[in-house]
Amino acid sequence: RTRPERVAADKGYSSRKIRAYLRRRGIKSAIPERLDQINGRLSRGESLCHLDRAAYRRRNLVERCFNKLKQNKALATRYDKRARHYQAMVALACLRLWLP
Incomplete structure (x- = not known):
């Protein structure tokens, strides 16, 4: 769609x-x-x-998830200017949330 x-x-x-x-x-x-x-x-x-x-x-629920991801300073301030670097940081932040 x-x-x-x-x-x-x-x-x-x-x-x-x-x-x-x-x-x-x-x-x-x-x-x-x-x-x-x-x-x-x-x-x-x-x-x-x-x-x-x-x-x-x-x-x-989605808003709370974004809030948890934005606790990572590199994501909140977007230090990485390249899209693939930023996407990698999002993946790392998600892993940190899901792993104990």
Whole structure:
């Protein structure tokens, strides 16, 4: 596939433009709404957006994994300028996470 089946993002990406773009492309979204958007929908008499909580929880799992990888200083600051060197550092950081 050239496009994802679903996009999971935090509240910072909750906007009408982003949701409309995803709908046009046929991509489902798992983006919670901000409180001001919820209040605006309720005042206009619209229904609230459905949030797939299971997909949003999986997003949190990925975010925690990135956080653990970024604890490696060479990855966080990207000392290696060549892509293959950086990819090797990512592989080493993953090995350090998976090995006891």
